[in-house]
Amino acid sequence: MLAVIRTGGQQYKVKEGDFVSVEKLPQNVGECVEISDVLMIENEGKIRIGSPIVAGALVKASVADQKRRKTVLIFKKRRRKNYRRKNGHRQPVTVLKIENISYGNQE
Numbered sequence: 430m431l432a433v434i435r436t437g438g439q440q441y442k443v444k445e446g447d448f449v450s451v452e453k454l455p456q457n458v459g460e461c462v463e464i465s466d467v468l469m470i471e472n473e474g475k476i477r478i479g480s481p482i483v484a485g486a487l488v489k490a491s492v493a494d495q496k497r498r499k500t501v502l503i504f505k506k507r508r509r510k511n512y513r514r515k516n517g518h519r520q521p522v523t524v525l526k527i528e529n530i531s532y533g534n535q536e
Contacts (some may be wrong), residue, residue: 430530431443431472431504433468433484434464434467435466435482436452437451438482439451439452440468443520444530445529445530448523449527450498451522451525453521453525459491461490461492461496462489462492463488463489463490465483465486465490467486468483468490470531477532485533486533487530488529488530488531490526490527491528493525493526495521497521497522498521500516500519501519502516503515
């Protein structure tokens with residue numbers, strides 16, 4: 430079973446057992462997360478597309494880790510003006526393990 434979910438303003442294609450890094454969520458490691466923003470579900474060749482979400486679809490995931498991505502460097506420079514600024518940014522992310530994808534009464 431495959432699903433396309435929306436969280437943190439981005440869309441992810443997931444299936445059971447996958448690990449996916451999403452925008453930071455307030456849950457702690459080990460807690461369960463239920464994502465009801467399911468945009469599409471594919472099961473045994475049957476595709477259901479929502480408008481915008483599929484009614485009755487639910488993706489259950491557990492929080493595997495809370496971490497930060499690699500550093501993104503920001504470097505500004507004005508030539509011949511002795512102006513240089515170097516800055517870095519690390520975005521916090523939540524790593525989810527997809528446990529279950531369900532639609533209606535199917536498991």
